[in-house]
Amino acid sequence: MGEQHTFMPTEKDYGYTFGGKMPLAHLRSGDVLSTYTEDCFGGAVKTVDDLPSQVCTMPYLNPVTGPFFIDDAEPGDTLAVHFLSIVPARTIGVSSTFLHFGALTSTSRTASLQPPLEERVWLYDIDVKAGVVRYRARNSDYTAELPLDPMHGTVGVAPAGFEARSSITCDSYGGNMDTPELRAGTTLYLGVNVHGAMLGLGDGHARQGQGEASGVAVEVAMHTTIAVEVIKGLPTLWPRIESDTAIMSIGCARPLEDAFRISQHDLVGWTGELTGLDDLDAYQLVAQAGTAPVGNVVDPNYTMLAALPKRLLHGVAAYGGAHERLRATPHALSIGTGAP
Amino acid sequence: MGEQHTFMPTEKDYGYTFGGKMPLAHLRSGDVLSTYTEDCFGGAVKTVDDLPSQVCTMPYLNPVTGPFFIDDAEPGDTLAVHFLSIVPARTIGVSSTFLHFGALTSTSRTASLQPPLEERVWLYDIDVKAGVVRYRARNSDYTAELPLDPMHGTVGVAPAGFEARSSITCDSYGGNMDTPELRAGTTLYLGVNVHGAMLGLGDGHARQGQGEASGVAVEVAMHTTIAVEVIKGLPTLWPRIESDTAIMSIGCARPLEDAFRISQHDLVGWTGELTGLDDLDAYQLVAQAGTAPVGNVVDPNYTMLAALPKRLLHGVAAYGGAHERLRATPHALSIGTGAP
Amino acid sequence: MGEQHTFMPTEKDYGYTFGGKMPLAHLRSGDVLSTYTEDCFGGAVKTVDDLPSQVCTMPYLNPVTGPFFIDDAEPGDTLAVHFLSIVPARTIGVSSTFLHFGALTSTSRTASLQPPLEERVWLYDIDVKAGVVRYRARNSDYTAELPLDPMHGTVGVAPAGFEARSSITCDSYGGNMDTPELRAGTTLYLGVNVHGAMLGLGDGHARQGQGEASGVAVEVAMHTTIAVEVIKGLPTLWPRIESDTAIMSIGCARPLEDAFRISQHDLVGWTGELTGLDDLDAYQLVAQAGTAPVGNVVDPNYTMLAALPKRLLHGVAAYGGAHERLRATPHALSIGTGAP
Amino acid sequence: MGEQHTFMPTEKDYGYTFGGKMPLAHLRSGDVLSTYTEDCFGGAVKTVDDLPSQVCTMPYLNPVTGPFFIDDAEPGDTLAVHFLSIVPARTIGVSSTFLHFGALTSTSRTASLQPPLEERVWLYDIDVKAGVVRYRARNSDYTAELPLDPMHGTVGVAPAGFEARSSITCDSYGGNMDTPELRAGTTLYLGVNVHGAMLGLGDGHARQGQGEASGVAVEVAMHTTIAVEVIKGLPTLWPRIESDTAIMSIGCARPLEDAFRISQHDLVGWTGELTGLDDLDAYQLVAQAGTAPVGNVVDPNYTMLAALPKRLLHGVAAYGGAHERLRATPHALSIGTGAP
Incomplete structure (x- = not known):
């Protein structure tokens, strides 16, 4: 089995793109990496008075830890990234509205002459042991406990075609997919576009x-x-996720129906490869048996997933059983002890 | 409590629009209706050789049983429709590709110069007792059992503004929403646009x-x-569903992000009414705690749902407890004995 | 040649849908009709203080004069409507913002939590002799003369499939296309869906x-x-316009790229029929020689036109020369004498 | 006045991104540059048998000449690029279908299970003196002369946020806008995002x-x-074009209505600045007096322009009269003598 690495980034290690940045460290196939990611505000929002428009500076949003150079990863290969553990490093999570950003406001693209919504910050108590995130309303006494479900919004490799893309967006190389399906216990498959793949991750969400x-x-x-x-x-065109129970294809695009089409098209092809069904038979199976969890409908590209229960594969393993192999990786559960 | 009605439609009773058709029967608030709906092909596809383009005739697709005139329903009211039971009336379900229709083909609107996909029919064995639907590939020996999950794709009332809309589409009055969430045990809320509401339903899906x-x-x-x-x-702007565990708002529109926006906007408003949260606090709660099940991404209008767990309402009942009241309606489970 | 008809509608003659309304009068192929259309506000906005949300009542917006039953028009035929003259009936034109309607505001579909834009009315002086419309700013002294270019935003026939559609929207049957190309001197071709076609028109724009x-x-x-x-x-799938210099296909849909696709697809097919080019050769010609005038990007369906110079048809006449024949119709230029 | 530069690129000088590439040469404000751009196929398609999928290699498509470092250009400034002349360097222009690319085919994003359209190449005779481009059908004897109207599809500067973007796409920094409005005699305004702006251009179209x-x-x-x-x-958020008669704002986005919204929003703001009209008065003026020429509806981002006649500015000059100043630049009309 591989080596255990630990990488704690310093301020200057964060990147704001996929592509165009030199690697922080090297990993080999089979290695395990424990690392730390900052939140999307770079840690600058700490109280309800820290409005993002005042405490954050463009383009220093959504810092990514990485990239990591993966030895032996070449264009045409697939990089499997299995999430062994994702544990909040703070006991307070933050959220906010963000000027002219979000689904229920006009934006820089869905432009209108209306003023932006009020900028407001919410703080959430995170209780890792209880598995709970506590919502507190700002303008009333209402509170509610929500299930803790840690995930990474942003995971990707360098794009093809000499591109460097903002960590705010996502595309075929991954990036800011913002899907709640990217939690511990899942394996993410990303097509490798450049020598070393150049893996980066960030944007942790308590849920x-x-x-x-x-x-x-x-x-x-x-x-x-x-x-x-x-x-x-084995090339991979669009990001894919495998959990213990499902295979999932990810589409990133606007409008949202194109993200849906990409994800369904990819899943139909993947299902066909694994089951021997022809295109139309696989299309029919996915159409009746599939689910389509929405990722984000706010980023520069939206995210849709197309998912199929693995039991319908009748025992055939995707990517030669990479998920099963990786999930069995021995590792010390790295519950963090706070920010570095 | 109300009366028990049974209405078995004959061929001439089916409608192909919401609006523009005279009622078949009258119901009163509190009444129970047992009825029968034909499949979307009007029952014409019975074997794999019955290609829809040959056995069906436009516009006689997606027949709707109804409308039913609901006494005392006036514009500005809401009609609650609770599904006590939905039971397949045949042991064979049918599916097909349909020329230039579907998400993974060009269509009459997403027009291309490419020829349509092959038209192919699939037959499914439906085993109501086992709760199973059996998929059989057409071009291989692959088969699979899928969970039976009966639902109605099409339920609606007459639109506002003197409109009559094809049973193929959906909008604020309901119609062909094609969401798997519309199963037995749920309550659908529809705003009433015309005297008598004019309720119709059809398009049963085994799943x-x-x-x-x-x-x-x-x-x-x-x-x-x-x-x-x-x-x-109590008016209702967009269709809403209540189950035992969730409230859901439905948006029908193109592009798909507008269906998403409608559903999220409606759920934020509904959540605010029920919890006392202001707009932004409700927006924040829905954004972190909500799910967004996709309905259809193929009909003239696409469907997205926005759902929130009812436990977050802290005991407040939607629509004065209509769902709880209706689900307690005594009724004989009407397992059909085959088509009339 | 045909008969000359004059039809002046009274208040109760206006309709608010295409389909679902009985005809006002009969016309024969070759006939000429002089009639009157009210403005989209039903004439209720007369001063800058007449805010539409206060003086108009839904759904009594965008009144249509008609329908007119066209003798001998059957499903599968095409109705050619040539505009001999379109002359403003008042010396003041009105415009306004409209709550949550328009391209630069969130709307009922592109929903947001933002308040609507201010509702504001503008009055324009219309000088038919000078061919000028005068814009006057509301919050400054700025004024400007714009070319008078009278047109009808709304012209259509009854839809297929027993539908009745609001006069606010457009689709394959025409309706509220809101394209500035529909001016005097052009011929509109509409596919006939029902016996008598049921032609209606309204929504005059000075420009x-x-x-x-x-x-x-x-x-x-x-x-x-x-x-x-x-x-x-000769059936016609989507509305088409012919002017003295161009043929144009109209697509009505959301998102706007689908309106574009429909119009381009239709024009490619039409061009192929008239020139003998195969699909790809016609696609290539249209792609290099065509223009794509935008109609509206605000109504329930958006409108795009695809246009090709008629000189590229090398003398072949569309629809057997209907445009040239109709534009030669003798008629008295019916400059109105004010509203009835 | 500035210096005259000539830059003839060699094969290794071409770039395939905006951003991420070192400059080829330096220019000063006021300088004139005569240069050469290869076609989008890198010159590899020369006969109808040179199918792009066989003679071109991804990502070496759409080569850009540049970037040129513009002395003194800093973030927050605007770079004005005036096109003094654009002259075809060959007497044959080429076009083609391109597998799963274009408006009337499914694509990698608007994904379908249909096979791609036939790949076909067309050759056009270009006669610069006559001002004519000759179309010749591939499968019939049809030919037609179209007006020569040379333009650049691709002009841009380095993006903000450390991005490097493929020369196939466009966004706020310009890039592959593919609008026929970018012809000789116009001035393009681009916001500067990085030191030196890093201007590049390519993708010439005979029309x-x-x-x-x-x-x-x-x-x-x-x-x-x-x-x-x-x-x-003076910052510029989105690309703008000024001709002798109009000002134009460019929006690049999907779906197409967002490109429309961006361009209209920008033009409303620009018009307001130049005329003193408030937002709603400017919105009203643009809505009645503007045109909206479509750019491309095929690239990763679509392009819409919003245009207003300059006479409505009542003599106020945009960007301090940069267009008038630049168009008066003395220069030798650089009719090329063929490819280097």
Whole structure:
């Protein structure tokens, strides 16, 4: 098995793009990495008075830890990234409205002459042991406990075609997918576009709803442990997730129906490969048996997932059983002890 | 409590629009209706050789049983329709590709110069007792059992503004919403636009995936029993569903992000009314705690739902407890004995 | 040649849908009709203090004069409607913002939590002899003369499939297309869906910009004279316009790219029929030689036109020369003498 | 006045992104540059048998000449690029269908299970003296002369936020806008995002239709002469074009209505600044007097322009008269002598 690495980033290690940044460290296929990610505000929002428009500076939003150079990863390969653990590094999560950003406001693209919504910050108590996130209304006494469900909004590799893309967006190389399905216990498959893949991750969410409608989840720094594997000679066009019970294809695009089409098209092809069904038979199966969890409907590209229960694969393993292999990786559960 | 009605439609009773058709029967608030709906093909697809383009005739697709005139329902009221039971009336369900219709083909609107996909029919065995629908591939030996999950794709009232709309589409009056959430045990709330509401229903699905990607679900005639209640003086702008565990708002529109926006906007407002949260506090709660099940991404208007767990309402009942009241309606489970 | 008809509607003659309304009068192929249309506000906005939300009542917006039953028009035929003259019936045109309607505001579909834009009315002086419309700013002394370019925003026939559609929207049957290309001297081709076609028209604009971004043009009642011809046995799928110099196909849909696709697809097919080019050769010609004037980007369906210079048809006449024949119709230029 | 520069690129000078590439040469504000751009195929398509999928290699499509470092251009400034001349460098222009690319085919994003359209190449004779481009059908004898209207599809500066973006797409920094409005005699205004602006240009079209529906224009290498000016301290959010008669704002986005919204929003603001009209008065003026020429509806981001006649500015000059100043730049009309 591989080596155990620990990488704690300093302020200057964070990146704001996928592509265009030199690697922080090298990993080999089979290695385990424990690292830390800052929240999407770079940790600058700490109280309800820290309005993002005042305490954050563009483009220093959504810092990504990385990239990590994965030895032996070449264009045409697939990088499997298994999330062994994702643990909040703080006991307070933050959320906010963000000027002209979100699903229920006009934006810089869905432009209108209306003024933006009020900028407001919410703080959430995070209780890792109880598995709970506590919502507190700002303008009333209402409170509610929501299930803690830690995930990474942003995971990706360098894009193809010499591109460097903002960590705010997502596309075929991954990036800011903002799907609640990217939690511990799942394996993310990303096509490798450049030598070394250049893996980065960030944007931890203590939880988010499907769609991330307000534009901002329950943001929190994370202590995260991943295991990586290079699957040689097998390309992956769009990001895919495998859990213990489902395979999922991810589409990133606008309008949202194109994200849906991409994800369904990819899942139909993947299902066909694994089951031997022809295109139309696979299309029919996915149409009746699939689910379509929404990721985000707020970022520059929206995210839709297409999911199929693995039991319908009748025992055939995706990517040669990479998920099962990686989830068995021995590792010390890295519950963090607070921010570095 | 109300009366028990049974209405078995004959061929001439089916409608193909919401609005513009005279009522078949009258119901009172509190009444229970057992009726029958034909499948979306009008029952014409019976074997894999019955291609829809050959056995069906436009516009005689997606027949609706109704409308039913609901006494005392006036514009500005809400009609609550609770589904007491939805039971397949045949042991074979049918699905198909449909020329230039579906998510993974160009269509009459998303027009291209490409020829349509092959038209192909699938038959599904429906085993009501086992709760199973059996998929059989057409071009291989692959088969799979899927959970039976009967629902109505199409339920609606007459639109406002003197409109009559095809039963193929959906909008604020309901119609062909094609969401798998519309199953037995749920209550659908529809705003009343005309005197008598003019309720109709059809398009039974033994099951469908989220998104209904191929354009056609596992279609089957249904024996269905509903209970209706008129909620006076309370308007409803967009269709809403209440289950035992969640409240859901439905948006129907293109592009898909507008369906999402409508549903989220409606749920934020509804949540605010029930919890006393102001707009932004409700927006924040829905964004972190909500789910967004996709309905269809194939019909003239797409469907998105926005759902919130009812436990977050801290005991406040929607629509004065209509769902709890209606689900307690005594009724004989009307398992049909086959088509009339 | 045909008969000359004059029809002056009374208040009760206006309709608010295409489909679902009984005819006001009969016309024969070749006849000429002089009639009057009210403005989209039903004439209720007369001063800058007449805010539409206060003086108008839903759904009594966008009144349509008609329908007119066209003898001998059957499903599968095409109705050619040539606009001999369109003359403003008042010397003041009105425009306004309209709550949550327009391209630069959130709307009932592109829903947001923002309040609507201010509701404001503008009055325009219309000088028919000078061919000028005068814009006057509300909050400054700025004024400007714009070219008078009278047109009808709304012209259509009854839809197929037993539908009745609000006069606010457009689709394959025409309706509220809101394209500035529908001016005097052009011929509109509409596919006939029902016996008698059921032609209606309204929504006169003294002028509008491409896109009608604010949601409301320079609205004014019109005295309009048309000549109609039934083209037997030739179906038309989407509305088409012919001017002296161009043929144009109209697509009505959301998102706007689907309106574009529909119009381009239709024009490619039409061009192929008239020139003998195969699909790809026609696609190539249209792509390099065509223009794509925007209609509206505000109504329930958006409008795009695809246009090709007629000189590229090398002398072949569309629809057997209907446009040239109709534009030669002798008629008295019916400059109105004010509203009835 | 400035210096005259000539830059003839060699093969290794071409770039395939905006951002992320070192400059080829330096220019000062006021300088004139005569240069050469290759066609979008890198010159590899020379006969109808040179199918792009066989003779081109991803990502080496749409080569850009540049970037040029503009001395004194800083973030927050605007770079004005005036096109003094754009002259085809070859007598043959090429076009083609391109697999799963274009408006009337499914694509990698608007994904379908349909096979791609046939890949076909067209050659156009370009006669610069006659001002004509000759279309020749591939499957019939049809030919037609179209007006020569040379333009650059692709002009841009480095994006903000450390991004490097493929030359296939466009956004707020310009890029592959593919609008026929970018012809000789116009001035393009681009906001400067990085020190030196990093201007690049390419993708010459002998002409294109509005929308570029087939995905490929009449592609040809160009000899082009530009004059540049840095407008200090005046930021520009989205690309703008000024001609002798109109000001135009460009929006790049999907769906197409967002490109429309961006362009209209920007033009409303620009018009307000120049005329003193408040937002709603400017919105009203643009809505009635504006045109909305479509750019492309095929690239990763679509392009819409919003245009207003300059006479409505009542003599106020945009950007301090930069357009008038630059268009008066003395220069030798650089008609090329063929490819280097």
